[in-house]
Amino acid sequence: MAEQSGGPACKYSYLEALSIEELEELLCASENVQRDDGYIDAVIAVIRKKESQTPSGRLPDVDEAWKEFQEQFNTAEGAGMTLYSEFGTEPGSASVPKAKQGKGLNRSAWRGLAVAAVLALCITTLLPPALGYQSFFAMVGQWNDTIFHFTLPGQEAEYPTIPDDAEYESLQAALTAHEITLPLVPNSFIEEFELIDLSVTEYEDYDRVDYNAVYENADTWFSIYLVQRNEVIKTRQYEKDESMVKTYRANDIDHYLFENNGRITIAWYNDCFECSVQGEISLEDAERLIDSIYER
Amino acid sequence: MKKNKMRIVSLLLVLACMMSVSAYASDIVPYASDQISAYDGDAIAVGNGRIAIEFSIEGTGKMSSIGAQRIRVYEDYHSDGWALVKTFRQTDDGMNTSGKVSYGNTMYYNGIAGTKYKIEIVVFATDSKGVTDTRTVTCYVTA
Numbered sequence: 001m002a003e004q005s006g007g008p009a010c011k012y013s014y015l016e017a018l019s020i021e022e023l024e025e026l027l028c029a030s031e032n033v034q035r036d037d038g039y040i041d042a043v044i045a046v047i048r049k050k051e052s053q054t055p056s057g058r059l060p061d062v063d064e065a066w067k068e069f070q071e072q073f074n075t076a077e078g079a080g081m082t083l084y085s086e087f088g089t090e091p092g093s094a095s096v097p098k099a100k101q102g103k104g105l106n107r108s109a110w111r112g113l114a115v116a117a118v119l120a121l122c123i124t125t126l127l128p129p130a131l132g133y134q135s136f137f138a139m140v141g142q143w144n145d146t147i148f149h150f151t152l153p154g155q156e157a158e159y160p161t162i163p164d165d166a167e168y169e170s171l172q173a174a175l176t177a178h179e180i181t182l183p184l185v186p187n188s189f190i191e192e193f194e195l196i197d198l199s200v201t202e203y204e205d206y207d208r209v210d211y212n213a214v215y216e217n218a219d220t221w222f223s224i225y226l227v228q229r230n231e232v233i234k235t236r237q238y239e240k241d242e243s244m245v246k247t248y249r250a251n252d253i254d255h256y257l258f259e260n261n262g263r264i265t266i267a268w269y270n271d272c273f274e275c276s277v278q279g280e281i282s283l284e285d286a287e288r289l290i291d292s293i294y295e296r
Numbered sequence: 297m298k299k300n301k302m303r304i305v306s307l308l309l310v311l312a313c314m315m316s317v318s319a320y321a322s323d324i325v326p327y328a329s330d331q332i333s334a335y336d337g338d339a340i341a342v343g344n345g346r347i348a349i350e351f352s353i354e355g356t357g358k359m360s361s362i363g364a365q366r367i368r369v370y371e372d373y374h375s376d377g378w379a380l381v382k383t384f385r386q387t388d389d390g391m392n393t394s395g396k397v398s399y400g401n402t403m404y405y406n407g408i409a410g411t412k413y414k415i416e417i418v419v420f421a422t423d424s425k426g427v428t429d430t431r432t433v434t435c436y437v438t439a
Contacts, residue, residue, distance in 0.1 A: 014381060022382075022383060025380060025383060026379070026380050029379070029380040039376075039379070111300070111304075112300065112303050112304035112307050113307065197358075197396065197397060199396070199398065201352070201400050201401075203350050203400070203402055204402075205340060205342050205348035205350070205402060206338070206340065206348070206350055206402075208350075210352060210398075210400055212354065212397065212398045214358075214397045221357070223333075223354065223397050223398070225334065225354050225398065233338065233340075234336060234338050235336070236334045236335065236336040236352070236354075237334060237335055237336060237431070237433075238333070238334045239328050239329045239332050239333055239334065240328060241327070241328035242328075260328050260329065260333060260356065261328045261329065261330050261356075263333070263356055265333065265334075276333075276334060276354075278333045278334070278354070278356070
């Protein structure tokens with residue numbers, strides 16, 4: 001625990017607050033980054049300290065471990081063998097099998113490599129355009145287009161005081177309580193459904209309120225999700241499949257319709273509200289739902 | 297000569313395998329979902345080194361469990377990379393709920409003012425059949 005005194009103690013003092021499981025995660029994570037030995041030692045020291053305070057059997061007894069080594073590994077059959085042969089016997093030595101050392105590629109192999117390289121070049125340059133992509137590397141990046149999201153400039157809006165833990169009988173009632181007068185909720189369309197769940201979640205630090213109402217009838221269901229923001233920092237990511245995005249314009253607002261594995265999603269922006277509806281409804285019903293929002 | 301042909305064929309087969317791995321890699325990239333409809337995650341500094349980590353997720357129906365599976369906070373150690381300093385787990389309070397279509401919350405981490413952090417948020421939804429889908433959002437914030 002010597003590393004925990006003086007400077008390093010301040011640097012790694014936060015480790016004391018972590019559990020043994022979290023410290024073990026830190027050790028695993030440190031394998032992927034370059035880290036000074038002091039850090040590793042500090043993590044191990046804290047684990048040892050915590051283990052000695054409340055032993056869980058993680059740390060084996062040294063005498064028992066030595067006895068096990070003598071019985072299972074240091075045997076006559078294993079004489080001359082090493083447990084860690086892949087590291088080589090000299091510093092900096094490579095773990096190349098001796099039979100392969102010093103043997104270069106012959107002419108035929110080089111010719112084969114050249115053929116393979118030409119073939120790879122043809123595949124990476126000719127195949128992607130044939131499949132509708134700009135380049136081979138874009139084939140991976142192209143999937144990002146299956147996520148639907150908005151990119152809008154920041155919009156300022158009035159932000160009323162939110163009642164705490166209030167319960168509302170309808171989504172419109174929740175919006176009215178928050179002094180929202182924008183047309184955001186379908187009118188006649190939801191009369192065919194029953195409200196089965198309504199939640200209002202406030203994110204104080206984000207000046208954001210989420211409204212989620214779920215409706216169902218005997219045949220199907222849908223969910224309305226409204227995000228009210230004072231400032232647009234980031235929008236939600238919407239899952240979508242390969243089907244095309246359709247635009248339906250109503251009340252001078254573009255409503256985007258797309259599918260997520262067969263389920264319809266409608267997404268649109270109205271003032272400071274990011275709005276969406278998703279559920280098992282037909283395209284015709286989706287358009288009827290949109291029209292219903294603006295009927296007065 | 298026969299040996300050389302075999303080598304060339306082997307090389308081509310290796311190349312073909314590499315190409316097929318690329319195709320599968322694209323399949324595991326988030327691409328529609330039977331459990332997740334929409335999600336988001338973000339992290340902002342709220343003063344004195346405190347970071348507010350927000351997440352929200354909407355399922356494709358009522359989910360047996362929905363929310364954040366894991367939130368990892370990494371501290372910037374500059375040339376040494378990122379050090380994991382905090383993990384919020386699915387079992388921690390405020391991370392998820394049951395029997396709901398959507399869930400969201402804000403978790404807090406007390407960092408060091410002026411220090412840069414990387415936040416990795418994994419949201420998830422598990423349907424009534426026990427099938428889980430996840431999405432990961434990574435964001436950066438200076439506390």
